[in-house]
Amino acid sequence: MQTLLDLFHTFPPRGDRCALVFRTGVRRLSLSYRELADLSLRMNRWLAAQGVGAGDRVVLWGPNSPWWVVAFWGLAARGAVVVPVDFMSGRERAETIARLTDARLVIQSRFKGERLTGWSTVMLEELPYLLAETPPLADTATPNPDDTAQLIYTSGTTGNPKGVILTHRNLMANLLQVNRHIPVVTERFRFLSLLPLSHMFEQMGGFFTPLFRGSAIVYLRTLKPSAIMEALGEEDVYAVIAVPRLLQLLQNSIVRELAARHLEKPVGWLLERSARLSPGTRKRLFFPIQRKFGSHFTLFVSGGAPLDPAVFRFWSGLGFTVVEGYGLTECAPVLTANTMERQLVGSVGVPLPGVEIRLEDRQVLARGENVFPGYYGNDDATRAAFTQDGWFRTGDLGELDGEGWLHIRGREKELIVTGAGINVYPDEVEGVLGRVKGVGEGCVIGLDRGGGEEVHAVLILDGSGRPADEIVREANAGLDTLHQITGFSLWPEAEFPKTTTLKVRKFLVKEKLQQGRGVTGGVAADLLVALIARATGAPPAEIREESLLVTDLGLTSIGRLELVNSLEQEFRLDLEDSLIGPQTRVSDLRTIVARREKVESRDRFRFWPNRPWGRLIRMACDFLIHRPLLACFVRLRVEGGERLAGLDGPVLFAANHLSYFDQPTIMSALPGSLRYRTATAVWAEFFFQNFRNIFQQLWKRSTYEYGTIALNLFPLPQTRGFRSSLRFMGRLADHGVNLLVFPEGERSKDGSLLPFKQGLGIMVQELEMPVVPVRIRGLEYVYPRGALWPKRGDVMVTFGEPLRFRGEGAEEIVAATRRAIEEL
Template sequence: MREFSLPALYEVPADGNLTDIVRRNAAQHPDVAVIARKVGGAWTDVTATVFLAEVQAAAKGLIASGVQAGDRVALMSRTRYEWTLLDFAIWSAGAVTVPVYETSSAEQVQWILGDSGATAIVVELDSHAATVESVRDRLPQLKHVWQIEGGGVDELGRAGKDVTDAAVEERGSLAKADDPATIVYTSGTTGRPKGCVLTHRSFFAECGNIVERLRPLFRTGECSVLLFLPLAHVFGRLVQVAPMMAPIKLGTVPDIKNLTDELAAFRPTLILGVPRVFEKVYNSARAKAQADGKGRIFDKAADTAIAYSRALDTSAGPSIGLKIKHRAFDKLVYSKLRAVLGGRVEYAISGGAPLGERLGHFFRGIGFTVLEGYGLTESCAATTFNPWDRQKIGTVGQPLPGSVVRIADDGEVLLHGEHLFKGYWNNEAATEEALADGWFHTGDIGSLDEDGYLRITGRKKEIIVTAGGKNVAPAVIEDRIRAHALVAECMVVGDGRPFVGALVTVDDEFLGRWADEHGKPAGSTAASLAQDPDLLAAIQSAVDDGNAAVSKAESVRKFRVLAHQFTEESGHLTPSLKLKRNVVAKDYAAEIEAIYQS
């Protein structure tokens, strides 16, 4: 057994709650832009004073409508200004926010609203309102439905016009640090989602210590962050609350469809995202270079960036020759890549899945450092992360200051600290199992090095045991295979089988470009090319790269290319883009069987 901890850098207020943040910002930084919103397609700054006034106006409406202290109020919307506004308004009304993914089905909405006992919900679009309406007769506790696009925020403002500032002040001060701030329902890769109760203390300990440890990334008046993650996910909430605590300017966009344009317009200094975002940035840049006939130059530049970054971790550092090459490519390639990211961004924080060492070195080599972290809903997002001044690429960093990471005898990662969840809502049995002996049992397998840097090697419940008795952690090889531009997703199989196989889906965005370059018929699809020798050879190269990271017994011997991508809509991915392995295994049982037939 091994464990590591760091002293806390932030002291959680004994009696405070998250509403203190907006009041403090208005008092100490009244004219600082703490958030920005899109008005007529252009970014418009919102000062701390204005934001507090808008939060209080919405809170008054909630109070006037009968929302009581401790009530659960749900939010079902894409990432946008009003999400953050209403989150703080719900807290200011003394209530508890229950996020609902805007892509949730009627059954999921019914379960979350019913299980949490939500008395009200704010939705964004007509489609969201229709989903709620379809199950409303089964939700007797649900009294109010407001719609953002239907003027819901203004409606709240009118409803609360007779509520005094003193009433909001009193209601907003009722919740203490150990009271629930939110109930975040886990993505549910297996079974029904469980509601994680995160307290005001959880967020204070989490965000306060992150801001202090990464202070150069959170300089008030200088730094800004663009949020494009779903706010129904705990990582998105971290990206919302931490900038407010700093404070630095926060911008929100609903998705990554036009991310390049949004980055160019907002010009953030910090980005927080999942590995797939950074993989897309790299793959898009490489594909564009190849299309422009500059593929070889890009590849040489990428190799130089990786070599330069690796050399930074040696005692000698980069050689003179490497520095010269690096400077040359900075003018030709790296500066253009940084411009695509907005031109001002220096750091990113990546979580949700492993990034991969090669990509980590590539980005640091071009002057854009991606700090990898690790966490779960139960740990209020990041429980470890790489410090800005002592990064170890390939690890998920050191423990959050004030917390402890322990590796159990069987390799499971255990956690202890103020940032952890209070328990699962209405589920004592699951709570007792997860919080045994005062430690949260993550279900992840990992190791700590001598400096307390954590590596995650797999999920305890996802370990595959082949017929030969070999234990295989799927994540290691899946992440390497998925890094290939053509690969959208990869799922390793082989439990109880004679060898390891894999199901692979093709990235539709890059397939068309690849098909053109390789002389395939116009309009080719993954289904039409599933047995194409050239495509199979390209996927095999990705598999070979993945196999290089594991032993022969753990390597993928055979794979099948599927006709369609795994998506949230198809039911194969969670809203946070994690594989629902049991669903994939069931729906593609015939494809898996085919791997082992010959």
């Protein structure tokens, strides 16, 4: 196996085995190996139609998803050179890379507010529709092992990105090296992908390796702690490729949960004593935490930056296996790693089979088939990267212990040399600083104020109110006198500027401090304003701290959902769109971001009525109560029922709203195969807010309880966020349950259509379901709004042709659905 195409050709024989899972936060979608191969070959033909050929560079700028994967393998099948760009990169960087590589095509995402123009382009989200109409092209490229497969521009912490040429030989060599060194992965494994696919660490560990072994990969749309823990609990995950910062975020999430249950101290006491126990005993001791990760969770693989020994001990103490490795993009990327049999704290392990490591003036040098041939269009940088005898200069400082295990001491360019000539490794100081209470995040840089560099800490406080000088004093108490912090600054932003692997871009931090901008203003403030402006359409200059998001800035229900999604993606927060109400100001939102407050949904949903025995209960209720009662008042006629015969998969029924009898009438009109596999959204405020006294409250609550069981109702709010309802709808759809909604949101008095709620558009976009328009006539006379008792009459229910949308905007979806119901 010498090229990516050799790996690709192993996909079709694996057939229906699951290859990819995509959790959007609303839906769970999956692709088999056969489907992945077929879609990639369709992508191959589509690319050929766009004039993309062997050797052409194509920029791939989008978030992790199955469609990123399909695009990648389609490009590989075409023989094109993939140029991945980190999704979090700004437009300027993406434009620079597209220009430097003379890109033939740009594949980008509608989830990015900034778009590239001036190149032939396609949206990742359009691929499902484009490829559905494109036949596969089985004639694939036959690259040589030394042909360029990818060009990866390092984000770097030094501000000097370079285009790394990676050949098919480099990638396949490292793939085989990794799998010989850690031969634990089997086809049963399921990987949770949390790092960007634009980064080689994720590609090699969480992309090529699973596909090489026939394993499955789980992708998340939003990388927030609750989504990660949810996926770990539901997807039977075996392995996670992680960077130290991510492991620390997960650790903080667990510690916060323990603290909320007053278990932090007893668990901490057990952790201190668990090091002496065997891994199996530790797993059993901490079973309540272990089970959150699933019954088969096997290991974390850590890389991209040095792992703090305290973080390693936390996870190891809980009984988890953490295998730390080391490498660089230029090495495709792995050079050394610990093993499943032995994990040495503070060490990045031993060289992989076929990799050679040596030290020269403390700098780590490497050699092997996985090492790249050079930088794209930059001969000077290529010459500087290699010694005369062909060893690659990593730029990292390291030590080899007596057993040949490598210990990384930091980047050569980040080494702090104090005025006293003492070498200080920032990573070691940061490890101590990060364990001090009151620190949200910190980094250490060398600042030269005329007498040599001094050790300077830059802090983001956690909001507890602990003074920074007290924090620094405690940190210094744990440091050698010659390595202590001599100065500090407070960083005013919610996050440090970071690379793809969440390493702090210290050169940017240092630049801002030297320019005197390290104590006021900042990117986070600008970013929050930019996100609010994008969601509301308000000019950034008009957005002030005291502005009310809804009243002053015109934030709609669609904008509210978009804003919360953007905040979660940018700041990795756990939020509910219900946190934004009529009285929420910009300053309130900034406080939530700064404190990383988590706002939980209070909605309660029942899924069990959609289980087989729940459907039996509804059948019994229909037979004994609902249908006899409805027949007393409604003479029902159905039109368009034949249009439901060919429905494949769940659909969303969208109906006009006339009466309290709408739901049972539509259910009676549906064939039995659909009737008991359909759930109905109801106005949440009617049941939980709109009551005048305790008796009305009890009546409405008891009605709701009955409705959720006997009619399969679930709440959908109108005056606050509905994202929790949307997630529940996605779960229903994933289990083949249809949905019934009334987009008007209230009953019409005379049968004419009222304006539709714009949330319908969001539902259709997120659920990716066909919409079946439904028109009811006659119930406005049988049981009109305001009537105390129904009267008998004729009612007609008409079903329209299913509407299938292909990436239209929310407003277009709403308009098209309303038009279809009007025309019935």
